[in-house]
Amino acid sequence: xxxxxxxxxxxxxxxxxxxxxxxxxxxxxxxxxxxxxxxxxxxxxxxxxxxxxxxxxxxxxxxxxxxxxxxxxxxxxxxxxxxxxxxxxxxxxxxxxxxxxxxxxxxxxxxxxxxxxxxxxxxxxxxxxxxxxxxxxxxxxxxxxxxxxxxxxxxxxxxxxxxxxxxxxxxxxxxxxxxxxxxxxxxxxxxxxxxxxxxxxxx
Numbered sequence: 001x002x003x004x005x006x007x008x009x010x011x012x013x014x015x016x017x018x019x020x021x022x023x024x025x026x027x028x029x030x031x032x033x034x035x036x037x038x039x040x041x042x043x044x045x046x047x048x049x050x051x052x053x054x055x056x057x058x059x060x061x062x063x064x065x066x067x068x069x070x071x072x073x074x075x076x077x078x079x080x081x082x083x084x085x086x087x088x089x090x091x092x093x094x095x096x097x098x099x100x101x102x103x104x105x106x107x108x109x110x111x112x113x114x115x116x117x118x119x120x121x122x123x124x125x126x127x128x129x130x131x132x133x134x135x136x137x138x139x140x141x142x143x144x145x146x147x148x149x150x151x152x153x154x155x156x157x158x159x160x161x162x163x164x165x166x167x168x169x170x171x172x173x174x175x176x177x178x179x180x181x182x183x184x185x186x187x188x189x190x191x192x193x194x195x196x197x198x199x200x201x202x203x
Contacts, residue, residue, distance in 0.1 A: 025175045028066035029182035031059050031079055031151065034111045038063030039081070039186040039198055042151070047076045063186075069175060077170040079151040079184045085142040086135055088188045088196030094129055094136070096192050101126065110163035111152070111185055112192045120146040122164035132190050143189060151184040 031042045044065040045056040050073065059065050069075060097116045099105040101124060107113055118128040118135075120143075134140045142148070152166045170182045188196040 023071050024068055025071045026066055026068055026178045026180060027075060027077060027170075027172065027175070027182055028064065028178075028180045029077075029154075029184065031063045031065070031184045031186050033186050033188075033194070033196075033198075034109060035194065037198055039149075041081065041083075042149070042184075042186065043080045045078060045080070048073055071175050071177075073175055075170075075172045075175060077172065077182055078168060079186075080147070081149040081151075081186075082142075082147040085148045085190070087148070088191030088194075089132060089135055090193075090195065091136060092195075093190055093192050094132055097124065097129060097132070100124060101129075107192055110157045110160040110166075111187050113163055114150055114152065114166065114187045115189055115192050117164070118143055118146060118190055135190065146189050148189060150187045150189060152187065154181075154183040154185050 027046060030038065031044070032038045038059075038061065040059050040061050040063065042059040042063070042065075043056055044059060045054045046067050046069065047054040048069075050070075055067060057065055057067070067077075096105070096107065100107045100116065107116060107124075113124060116124045116128055118131040121127070131140075131143055131145070135143065151168055152163070153168065153170060156167050157163045168184075172179065172182075
């Protein structure tokens, strides 16, 4: 009496794990200006109700960030950069903002409106000109009521004529798969003529 047998190998493949381990997913995106110029040295952080959080990284010259995270959890993602408040701010910006306030020429972009709101009160008024003038004259080194950069969520401004208030945090519930377009628009406060120097090689 003879018995034959064979050995079978079963290989499981995760089609929705984004290159990571099963039970993981990626949250990734890009940080760039309204015109698509990548912004480096932006501190992007992800927070969760877990002991090892928050986690953070800095964007490189390509403006990208990426986190590999445990699936089925809730996460908050935000971007911050608060250095060199005077970068890109000049008297020409004051002239352009003043013309907008007087109704002579609209700034024409929701992101420029955000840039013009130097005192962070959700309005464009003479008070913003006062704050920026102090910065230009060297009376202050930073804007007391605002950070140097703001990072609205991309594609989330519903009213271009009035972007205030605007969302700056991705609130992700029950991460189930890769989310690779969680991008931010980088807005340099005070710079409405887009003269900001993004890095040492870009002026």
